[in-house]
Amino acid sequence: MNRSLLNKLFVFTTVTAAGICCAVLLFMMAVITAKGLRALDFEFLFTASRDFGAAGGIFYQIVGSLLLVVFAALICFPLALGTAIFKSEYLKNGHMQRLCAVLVYGLNGVPSVIFGVFGLIFFVNVLGTRISWFVGSIILAIMILPTVVLAAFHSINSIPQSYRESASALGLGKWQVIVKVLLPQGIAGSITGLFLGLARAVGETAPIMFIATAFSGVGIPGSFFEPVTALPTHILALTHQAINQQALQNAWGASLVLISLVTIFSTLGLWSRMKLKTMSLR
Amino acid sequence: MKNSAALRVVGQDTASEITAAVEINDFHVWFDEAPVLRGISLALQKHRINCIIGPSGSGKSTLIRSLNRMNDDVEGYSFKGSIHFDGEPILRKSVNVATLRTDIGMVFQKPCVFPKSIAENVLFGVQYVKKLSRQERLHLVEANLKAVSLWKEVSHRLHDRAGSLSIGQQQRLCIARTLAVKPKVILLDEPTSSLDPVSTRAIEDLMLELRQEYTIVFVTHNIQQAQRVADQLVFMCNGGVIEQGPKQKLFGNPENEQTRKYLNEEYCDC
Numbered sequence: 001m002n003r004s005l006l007n008k009l010f011v012f013t014t015v016t017a018a019g020i021c022c023a024v025l026l027f028m029m030a031v032i033t034a035k036g037l038r039a040l041d042f043e044f045l046f047t048a049s050r051d052f053g054a055a056g057g058i059f060y061q062i063v064g065s066l067l068l069v070v071f072a073a074l075i076c077f078p079l080a081l082g083t084a085i086f087k088s089e090y091l092k093n094g095h096m097q098r099l100c101a102v103l104v105y106g107l108n109g110v111p112s113v114i115f116g117v118f119g120l121i122f123f124v125n126v127l128g129t130r131i132s133w134f135v136g137s138i139i140l141a142i143m144i145l146p147t148v149v150l151a152a153f154h155s156i157n158s159i160p161q162s163y164r165e166s167a168s169a170l171g172l173g174k175w176q177v178i179v180k181v182l183l184p185q186g187i188a189g190s191i192t193g194l195f196l197g198l199a200r201a202v203g204e205t206a207p208i209m210f211i212a213t214a215f216s217g218v219g220i221p222g223s224f225f226e227p228v229t230a231l232p233t234h235i236l237a238l239t240h241q242a243i244n245q246q247a248l249q250n251a252w253g254a255s256l257v258l259i260s261l262v263t264i265f266s267t268l269g270l271w272s273r274m275k276l277k278t279m280s281l282r
Numbered sequence: 283m284k285n286s287a288a289l290r291v292v293g294q295d296t297a298s299e300i301t302a303a304v305e306i307n308d309f310h311v312w313f314d315e316a317p318v319l320r321g322i323s324l325a326l327q328k329h330r331i332n333c334i335i336g337p338s339g340s341g342k343s344t345l346i347r348s349l350n351r352m353n354d355d356v357e358g359y360s361f362k363g364s365i366h367f368d369g370e371p372i373l374r375k376s377v378n379v380a381t382l383r384t385d386i387g388m389v390f391q392k393p394c395v396f397p398k399s400i401a402e403n404v405l406f407g408v409q410y411v412k413k414l415s416r417q418e419r420l421h422l423v424e425a426n427l428k429a430v431s432l433w434k435e436v437s438h439r440l441h442d443r444a445g446s447l448s449i450g451q452q453q454r455l456c457i458a459r460t461l462a463v464k465p466k467v468i469l470l471d472e473p474t475s476s477l478d479p480v481s482t483r484a485i486e487d488l489m490l491e492l493r494q495e496y497t498i499v500f501v502t503h504n505i506q507q508a509q510r511v512a513d514q515l516v517f518m519c520n521g522g523v524i525e526q527g528p529k530q531k532l533f534g535n536p537e538n539e540q541t542r543k544y545l546n547e548e549y550c551d552c
Contacts, residue, residue, distance in 0.1 A: 162390065163396070165390065166394040167396075168355070170408075171383045171410070171463055172410055185397065
């Protein structure tokens, strides 16, 4: 086979691979949008569900999902940033750096249901917390930690060494170099990682279904240790009633809202990357 | 850093006692146990341009980076010997490295301006050393930009991004930023190697002006440049000092054959 033909074959293979990926995503989005739009109206978005979701809307599910991910973000971000700074700026031993990387990647590889089971055993059984949205946020924070740590680490670590040296040579201490030079430039990538992590977290069912959510009968929680109802677990409950056409219709509607939330978080991630990068360069 | 060290410098033209800003005694450096500097002993003179020349890999940058302890952060760095600045040892663990670096400032090979405005870059280091009023900030920006002859060029756009300046202007801005901290010694590690001839000349003229107030330690590969600006010359090779003394002596009548060959741009097997 001549080189020109090989080259064309290679290009064809890559284009086909990319095309299949895009087609699958577009097909899913198109089906969910087409089916979900039929359920979507003001009442669906802003009223509580009734009859185990077969009637009414998904207001409390949206509130519950947002509550879970907002607190997951608040818990995860400082931990991730601290870990990333430690790994990038203080952990100079090569073996320890590799060990740290293995641990972070290892955490990323843990199946999400295991996080849920861990939360159930550790928080609910051992520590005696009841089923609580706050525990769900902690578990989601731990689950997305590797994504945010790696994004923050790569963002900080990619800042040229010359910035660190120039600031140090002016008499800035190590923490000042981190706070005044590295964080302003590295924060954009870290926040992007956070939003991408949240986009994943908002759609997770397994980690929260045992420890944070109830399938029905709950509203806005009055304390940290009450359950919420969330979109993924609500969709799961609705699909169990697949025989009921109205429940199925609501499942498509809830799926469209969930996928919209994922899209919003992903878009915020990309937007924050561009916006904060521009601001840090001013 | 009170006690000034007085010593006799070999080859000093007046042969009188002069003060050394920095004294280096039997200083060795290793990176991961590989020797990089071997028994350096030097006196860097106050208010002079002390120029360190030598081929690549001779240890010039390692030496000046040791003077403000920039090597401390490098993995595998170890040393033996002593360095005194204004008579005080600086390699002790008890020395506050951040304070030392405000006394011994440094400008690097490639200009590195922070992604901030021109004015903010000038103030970047000094504002963390002491609290400044608005008036003091304005004064510092103007005075230091004037000191590096950049004021006329940028006074109308102090709030523009520093990255919008030419590379030569950026390097002068880096020097202004260093001057704002009020160091006593300025280390310049090949500051003109990435600049065009006009910008190079501007930096050289600036160095000649600055030596009135500051002690300058200047590393360069460029022999003609050393001839133009140096007062004292140190020739390094393979991690050691081969010869040191006034520029006139080393260029006119070097004691060492390697020095003569290097300065005449002949093949030097050091």
